[in-house]
Amino acid sequence: MSRTFNVVQYGIGPIGLSCLRTILSKKSHINLVGVIDIDPAKAGKDVADILGLDTPTGILVSPDADKVLSSTKPDVVVHTTSSFLARMYDQLILCARHGASIISSTEELAYPYVRHPEISAELDRVARENGVTILGTGVNPGYAMDALALMATGVCNQVRSVTIHREVDAGLRRLPLQQKVGAGITEAEFAEKKATGMFGHIGLVESIRLVADGLGWNIDRIEEHLDPVVSRKEVVTPYLTVKEGSVAGIHHHAYGYDGDQLLLTLDLKMFVGAEDPRDAVKVDGDPPMDLVVKGGIFGDTATVATLINGIPQTFFAEPGLKTVKDVPLVRAFGTR
C-alpha cells in the first residue's frame, strides 16, 4: 500500500475541513486533487485561504461535483456532507459513476441495508457496475460501538451477549457537539427537541445491525431510548454554562433482541462534566472479554482518522457497497 492516492474531499463542514488538514499533512501518501462544497461563500476559493494556510494549494473549492470528478478522476472521494442517506445518496451515485470509490461519514451508511434497503441495493449495483467501493465509517457508528466490539469477540469461542458503553465528556468537544447533545437547555426543551425525532445520536441502530450481522446473529427487535442527563452541579465549558438541574447532555441507549433474548446493549452518554469518559466492550463469552479505552476515543479527531485511514481499504476492497466488517482492519495510514 505504498502508493499515493488521488483524493477529492466532498463537503467541507467542520469534519470535512479537518479531513482536508489531515489530507494535506500526508502529502507523500495522499494527493488532494479537488474539493467540492455547495456553500457559495467557499466557492472559487483556494483551499489554503479556507484553512488559513500561507501557501496556495492551487486547489479551488467548487460546487460543481460533476465537473470536479470528471476533471480530476480521483481514486477515492472522502465524503462528509450529511448524516442521512436519503438526502444525499445521489452524491454517492455520481462519484461511483465517475469511477471513484467513496469513504463517507454518513452515519446511516455505516449499515444501510435495513433502514434503506432500496437505496442500498442501488448503491451496491452502481458501485459494482463501476468497479468501485462505497464504505460508510466514522468513530460512532463505524468503530467505538461496533467494529471494536466485533474485534473483541474475535478471541471468543462462544458469545452470549455483548454490552457496549461509550461515555463522552462533551465539555472537551467543540461547540456544535455540546449543542447537539442539548447542553445547557431545560428538561422541557429537551422533551421538545426529542419530540421532533431529529435529536440525539444517529447510529445506535446501525451499530446494532452491524454487530449482529458481523456475528451472524438474528435481531428481530430493537428498542431505543433517549433520556436527558441532568446536571447535578454547575459546569462551565469554554462555550457555555450548564446550571445545576439543567440538561448536561444525552443518554441514548439501545437494545437488540432475538425473541425475548437480549443480545446487544449499546449505552451512550454524551454530556458536559462526564467523570468517567471511556469506551468499553464487555463480551459475555468464553473466554469473556473486558475491553476499555481509557478516557474514551476522542470523537472529533478520531472521526477524521477513520475516514482518512480507510482510504487504502476502500480503494483495494472488492467493488460494491461495504461496511467496516467487510474490509481488512482499518489502521493508521500515512503516518511516516
Added chain:
Amino acid sequence: MSRTFNVVQYGIGPIGLSCLRTILSKKSHINLVGVIDIDPAKAGKDVADILGLDTPTGILVSPDADKVLSSTKPDVVVHTTSSFLARMYDQLILCARHGASIISSTEELAYPYVRHPEISAELDRVARENGVTILGTGVNPGYAMDALALMATGVCNQVRSVTIHREVDAGLRRLPLQQKVGAGITEAEFAEKKATGMFGHIGLVESIRLVADGLGWNIDRIEEHLDPVVSRKEVVTPYLTVKEGSVAGIHHHAYGYDGDQLLLTLDLKMFVGAEDPRDAVKVDGDPPMDLVVKGGIFGDTATVATLINGIPQTFFAEPGLKTVKDVPLVRAFGTR
C-alpha cells in the same frame, strides 16, 4: 456467511484437541470431515474416543494427510502442528495442492516474509495456483500484540510510537505453559535454557513485523531480550510450586527501530503469580489511545477461538499467503 464449512483438523496436540471440541460444538456452521495426526497412539481411533464423548463421530484419526485431504476435500484445514515453519511447510503445501485453504497456529506464519522469504514466496505461489488462502493466526502472535494494536491505531491521525504490554498469569494456565515459561526452575537453569535459543515466547518479532507492515513503517533493527521473572514469594499452582527466589516465568521484550527512533515496544510477561494480568496498547498519537483488556486475553481458549473464528475469512479471502491484517476483521463465528 451462513454457509457450513467442511473442515479438516490437522494436528491434535492440546490446542488441536480444543479446536476439535469447538468445531464439534458448532455443528450448524462447521462440518468436521477429517482429522490428521501422526501419533500412532491416536491413529484409527474415532474422534469421540479421543475426546471422551459418548457417541462416535464416525471420523477416524489418520496419519495419512494425503489420503484424508483427497477423500474429504475440505474447504478449510485448521492446522496446529508446530511453531516453526521450516519443520512443516510441506504440510501447508500439501493442503493447498488439495485445494484447501489453511488457517494455522504456527507462530512463524503470523508474519513469515522476513524470517522465511523463500518459504513465504513458495507458499504464496502454491496458494495462488490452487486458488486457496494460507493464514497464520493465534492469540499471540495474531491478535493481542499486533492485530489489536493495529485496530487501536485506526482512530489516530498521527502515530509516533506504539507500546504493547501483555502480562499473563501462567498460574491460571495449563501445565505445558507453566513449564514453557520455566516456572519453578532456578535462574541458572533459566540461563541454560535461554542459551539453547529454543526457550521463551515465539512471535514477538513476527508481531513487530506485522504491526510495522500494517502501518507502512520501516523497521531496520529489532532488539529482543529474554529475562527471568524471579518470584518474590512462594506461589503454588495446581501443577507445581515456585519457591521464593526461583523463576516464576519469562519477561520477553522486543523493540523495533527505524534508525535510532524507537517505534514499537512489545513487552510480554508470562509468570505464575502475576498480579496485574492484562493486555494493553498505548498509542502515542493524535488522538492518543490507551486500550486495555482487563484481566488479559485468556490464551488457551482464545487461541482456539482465533483459529475457528478465522475459518470464514480464510475461506473467502483472495488466494495467496495472507496475514491477519489482510483479511476482514475476525469476529466470533458460529455462536448461535
